[in-house]
Amino acid sequence: MTDLTRRTRDFVKDTVLPLDDEFDGDIEAAGGDVLRRRLQESARGAGLFAPHAPADCGGHGLGMVERAPVFEEAGYSLFGPLAVGIAAPDEGNVHLLDHVATDAQRTRYLQPLARGEMRSAFAMTEPSPGAGSDPSALSTRATKVDGGWVVNGRKWFITGADGASFFITMARTSGEPGGAGAAGAGGATMFLMPTETDGLDVVRHVGTVDRSMVGGHCEVRFADAFVPDSEVLGGVDEGFRYAQVRLGPARMTHVMRWTGAARRAHEVAMRHVIAREAFGSRMSDLGMVQQMIADNEIDLAATRALLRVACEELDAGQRASESTSIAKTFAAEALHRVVDRATQMCGGLGVSTELPIARIAREIRPFRIYDGPSEVHRWSIAKRAVRRAGEGR
Known part of the structure; x- marks a missing residue:
């Protein structure tokens, strides 16, 4: 264990976890942005902030x-x-801006975001028939005008939108929704849009089961919102290519974070079955309980192994589309299984607020949907496998 890992572990257990437990993982009840700033100041003072x-x-x-x-x-x-500045969507946006932003954009957006002086949002997902699992359905449109672009459209499930200082917004700049090639999927552009932009409106929070994401998951509307040319992120019509710079690493950092949460659920359940007696012995000595313990250990180990393969490819500069899809799909389902078994091992306590397991289950369930549902990743993995088989590789 590295020194930074050890110090992060101690900081989280001593400073952060008591607040998580006190407020049942509800970030707004715990203080929202006020708590964020306080925790991040503590992490900064401890030399733990923004490891990425x-x-x-x-x-x-x-x-x-x-x-x-x-x-x-x-x-x-x-x-x-x-607390340590690696929550979604800011963490993924830092990664994207570091790779794509101009010097001026780094100064205006990346540096204050990385320092925790502001929050951000990534606005891509749209209501039907717009972009969801199929990004080529992107319907929010940006029209070229003198000196910039005018954006019109509607987004939702935009994490952290309430209170964000700026948005990275995906909008169609050529082609039609559902098209192919340069006129379809390629015809999207990323725009940097400060929240005070006229015509950008955070309409409402979309109610979801999870409660640990500051700023919620919101509906956002764009009505003739002007963006100057200087705030185009990357190249025009190259938004989907740049999205891949963000999505692969962001999927893996989700896996990293949720592995920690699932591990906590497993460890809490372990302590419970070791201390609890039933049917004349410790619960941890019962065969069915031991099988759940072993399966949790296997799922955690396999998740870390697949994660490492994908991360090594990303560090080597590879796109890692297949390895990140495999790791994300397996992890989302394996970590859900870990938490579900932990719930079962704890019986009634597992679905109560007496233990943290129920809220971890609540928070981790959406991971099987966001950043690509398991079914979409399986479709992509299968297509690659079929293509390789057809090519004799």
Whole structure:
């Protein structure tokens, strides 16, 4: 265990976890942005803040493999990632901006975001028939005008939108929804849009089962919202290519964080079955309980192994589309199984607020949907396998 990993573990357990437990993982009940700023100041003072951010922005500059154990320790508490500045969507946006932003954009957006001076949102998902699992259905449109672009459209499930300082917004700049090639999926552009932009409106919170994400998951509307040319992120019509810069690593950092949460559920259940007696022996000595314990250990170990394969490819500069899809799909389902078994081992306590397991189950369930539902990843994995088989590889 590295020194940074050890110190992150101790900070989360001593400083963050008590608040997580006190407020049942509800970030708004715990203080929302006020708590975020307080926890991040503590993490900064301890030298733990922004382990992923580039050094010129005050971060530790860790690669993907190096991040994994640190992010897992932060994820042990539902509030931990927020405290050390690695929560979604900011963490993924820092990664994207570091790779794509101009010098001026780094100064205006990346540096204050990486320092925790502001929050951000990534606005891509749309209501039907717009972009969801199929990004080529993108319907929010940006029209070229003198000096910039005018954006019109509607987004929802935009994490962290309430209170964000700026949005990275995906909008169609050529082609039609559902098209193919340069006129379809390729015809999207990313725009940097400060929240005070005229015509950008955070309409409402979309109610969801999870409660640990500061700023919620919101509906956002764009009505003739003007974006100057200087705030185009990357190249025009190349938004989906740049999205891949963000999505693969962001899927893996989700895996890292949720591995920590699932591990906590498993450890709480272990302590319970070791202490609890039933049918004349400790519960941990019963065969059916031992099978659940072993299966949890296997799922956690396999998750970490698949995660490492994908992270090594990303660190080597590869796109890693297949390895990240495999790791994300397996982890989302395996970690859900870990938490579900932990619930079962604890019986009634497992579905109560007496233990943290029920809230971890509540928070981890959406991971099988966001950043690509398991079914979409399986479709993509199968297509690649069929293509390889057809090519004789």
